[in-house]
Amino acid sequence: MDSHIKKVYIPMTETGFYILLCLREEAHGYRIVKKTEQLTNGEIKISPGTLYGSLSKMEKDGLISFIREEEKRKIYCITDLGTQVLELEMKRIERLYKSMMEAK
Amino acid sequence: MKNEKTEIKYFSIPQWKEEETYLREQHKNGWKFVEVNGFCVYHFQKCDPEDVVYQLDYNPDSVSQKSEYIQMFNDCGWEYLQNYVGYSYFRKAASEMNGTEEAIFCDDASRLDMMKRVFSGRMLPLLGIFFLIIIPQIMLQSRIDDPFNHGLMIFFCVMFLFYLAMFVSFAIPFWKYYRSLHKI
Numbered sequence: 001m002d003s004h005i006k007k008v009y010i011p012m013t014e015t016g017f018y019i020l021l022c023l024r025e026e027a028h029g030y031r032i033v034k035k036t037e038q039l040t041n042g043e044i045k046i047s048p049g050t051l052y053g054s055l056s057k058m059e060k061d062g063l064i065s066f067i068r069e070e071e072k073r074k075i076y077c078i079t080d081l082g083t084q085v086l087e088l089e090m091k092r093i094e095r096l097y098k099s100m101m102e103a104k
Numbered sequence: 105m106k107n108e109k110t111e112i113k114y115f116s117i118p119q120w121k122e123e124e125t126y127l128r129e130q131h132k133n134g135w136k137f138v139e140v141n142g143f144c145v146y147h148f149q150k151c152d153p154e155d156v157v158y159q160l161d162y163n164p165d166s167v168s169q170k171s172e173y174i175q176m177f178n179d180c181g182w183e184y185l186q187n188y189v190g191y192s193y194f195r196k197a198a199s200e201m202n203g204t205e206e207a208i209f210c211d212d213a214s215r216l217d218m219m220k221r222v223f224s225g226r227m228l229p230l231l232g233i234f235f236l237i238i239i240p241q242i243m244l245q246s247r248i249d250d251p252f253n254h255g256l257m258i259f260f261c262v263m264f265l266f267y268l269a270m271f272v273s274f275a276i277p278f279w280k281y282y283r284s285l286h287k288i
Contacts, residue, residue: 013213030179048180049161049208052173053217056165072175 001084005061012089015046019054020078020086023064028073029055058082107150109135114144117226118219118274120160120191127158127195137195140188155198159208160191162222182208190225219278227274234267 009016018036027035033046055076058064063082067075078086115123127137127146132155135148159182166173173192174184181200185193194208209215238260245257 013211015211015214029176033180045204045206045210047206047208047210047214048177048182049159049163049218050210050214052163052166052176053214057217069172072171073179074169074172 001081005063005081005085006088008061009063009085010088011092012085013054014044015050015054016058017086017089018044018046019051019058020063020082020089023076023078023082024086026067026075026077028070028075030073108138109148111146111148112144113146116270116273117222117230118270118277120162120222124158124160128156131156131158131195137185137193139186140193156195157198157201157206159194159196161194161208162191162218162225164190164221164225166192177208216278216282223274223278227271230267230270234264234271238263238267 012020018039019032021039022032022035029048029051033048033051036044036046055064055074059066059076061081062079063085064076065079067077069075113126115126130137130146130148131151132153134151134153136151136156137158138147138149140146163173177184177194182194182196185195187193196206198205209218241260242257242264245253245260
């Protein structure tokens with residue numbers, strides 16, 4: 001992983017994190033929105049402009065790849081690089097959570 | 105009573121927020137936006153007053169994949185209206201938003217990305233004109249002692265101020281977002 005990817009994606013925006021989390025299975029944009037809503041009990045609603053921008057950026061950077069198109073909806077899936085980035089971010093969040101609990 | 109009206113309203117490049125507010129106010133007053141064309145000519149149609157949120161996106165990436173782009177917004181309940189000088193126009197009724205005001209961007213990072221796209225797509229060419237034409241012309245015309253050249257110099261000075269005002273009005277919100285993202 002080059003330093004550019006690390007600099008841009010770690011730490012990650014909340015939207016970015018949920019996109020990668022959802023794309024461990026193939027999904028299109030709206031599916032990501034719905035799944036994120038379910039996971040967060042409706043607290044996080046990803047907006048289409050943010051989603052579109054993030055997906056094109058992540059595709060350009062090779063974190064996700066385009067699989068196929070279904071009814072004008074592009075279906076994406078996470079790549080190996082994307083998985084590495086997601087795991088790094090998960091470790092960071094785990095560390096945050098641990099520190100938070102210990103500091104109580 | 106007339107059912108249609110047109111208004112000429114000028115918004116400079118960084119003023120898309122003002123434009124969104126303008127369209128929303130019109131709809132609240134019972135004038136539904138139909139389209140904008142020509143040189144800033146806005147067409148409206150009479151309707152029942154309603155609170156409808158209007159949003160503008162600027163995304164050159166979307167041009168080659170327009171139907172997928174529009175589909176994604178439609179899925180999220182945003183109606184696509186048109187494209188005008190690179191901006192895509194969307195709207196969604198506030199009543200469909202379950203009490204929380206929605207926008208097409210949900211975080212500062214993506215709002216900043218939008219500004220960057222506007223900057224490179226619309227502002228960079230203007231910066232080119234500013235430094236390669238306006239400033240050299242002011243220097244050139246000021247050296248020639250002739251009423252015609254004085255006139256030209258005044259013209260380029262007015263352009264200079266106009267462009268400067270536009271850059272400043274773009275730079276301030278840009279700087280605010282940038283600061284809010286990079287604060288410690």
